[in-house]
Amino acid sequence: GEDVEQSLFLSVREGDSSVINCTYTDSSSTYLYWYKQEPGAGLQLLTYIFSNMDMKQDQRLTVLLNKKDKHLSLRIADTQTGDSAIYFCAINTQTYSGAGSYQLTFGKGTKLSVIP
Amino acid sequence: EAGVAQSPRYKIIEKRQSVAFWCNPISGHATLYWYQQILGQGPKLLIQFQNNGVVDDSQLPKDRFSAERLKGVDSTLKIQPAKLEDSAVYLCASSRSFSLGREQYFGPGTRLTVT
Numbered sequence: 001g002e003d004v005e006q007s008l009f010l011s012v013r014e015g016d017s018s019v020i021n022c023t024y025t026d027s028s029s030t031y032l033y034w035y036k037q038e039p040g041a042g043l044q045l046l047t048y049i050f051s052n053m054d055m056k057q058d059q060r061l062t063v064l065l066n067k068k069d070k071h072l073s074l075r076i077a078d079t080q081t082g083d084s085a086i087y088f089c090a091i092n093t094q095t096y097s098g099a100g101s102y103q104l105t106f107g108k109g110t111k112l113s114v115i116p
Numbered sequence: 117e118a119g120v121a122q123s124p125r126y127k128i129i130e131k132r133q134s135v136a137f138w139c140n141p142i143s144g145h146a147t148l149y150w151y152q153q154i155l156g157q158g159p160k161l162l163i164q165f166q167n168n169g170v171v172d173d174s175q176l177p178k179d180r181f182s183a184e185r186l187k188g189v190d191s192t193l194k195i196q197p198a199k200l201e202d203s204a205v206y207l208c209a210s211s212r213s214f215s216l217g218r219e220q221y222f223g224p225g226t227r228l229t230v231t
Contacts, residue, residue, distance in 0.1 A: 004158070035222075042120070042207055042222035043159070088158050103149075103172065104220065106158025 004107035006089050011113045018076040020110045022089030027070060029091035033104065034063065034074045037086045046074070046087075076112075084114045118142065120223035122208050128229045134196040137226045141189065141210030147171075149220060150183055150193050151207040159207055165191060166213075198230045 003025040012018045024032070030051045035043040049056045049063045049072070056063045062075040076083055086109040092102045121140040129135050141148050146167050151159035162181065163173040168188040176183070180199070185191040195202055205225040 040224070042224045043209075044222070045219055048219075090158070103161045103164060104159075106160075108157050 006107035006110045018079045020074045022072040031092045033090040035088040122223040132197040136194045139191045139208030145210035147211045149209040153205040203230045
């Protein structure tokens with residue numbers, strides 16, 4: 001099946017940049033996502049990138065996609081204590097039933113800790 | 117716009133008991149998903165509905181799990197009987213359609229503990 005890998009932990013100092021990395025195996029994925037999960041809360045979509053793009057910037061967030069290496073990264077500039085959370089990389093994969101329907105396959109998440 | 121609602125937020129049951137979770141998606145969203153998130157892992161899709169029909173339930177353990185979305189709006193997920201390994205957070209999500217790229221909006225989840 002499809003596989004999405006992430007490192008489990010990242011610790012940065014407040015004000016520094018954070019870079020969270022993700023690798024995946026399904027080269028047919030056309031949308032790749034970053035979700036944020038705070039304690040006791042559901043998942044919040046942060047940003048996504050279409051597979052024909054190399055980079056997408058959205059305020060403090062920069063997503064880089066290397067399709068050749070199947071590598072996705074999320075950079076958070078000027079990281080704040082409020083950014084402490086678990087960040088999930090997710091790719092869209094076609095469901096087993098096909099029929100043009102797609103599901104998200106998630107990595108295990110990277111826990112970002114921001115040190116004041 | 118109201119988000120995805122789920123209840124209860126927490127549930128503790130003993131193994132072999134039954135439990136049901138409820139989800140109310142965002143108004144107008146045709147597609148509804150149930151995910152299981154075991155501690156330390158990412159969410160795993162259990163079942164996907166388009167209106168009141170099942171699109172994909174290939175990862176649903178059908179011997180003990182069932183789900184329905186009778187009127188194409190609210191949905192319930194049931195576990196009967198529960199096992200210890202069912203302890204997890206059950207997330208409901210919805211999107212306007214199941215088409216490629218449609219954003220999924222997640223509810224806060226129901227944390228199930230099976231003792």
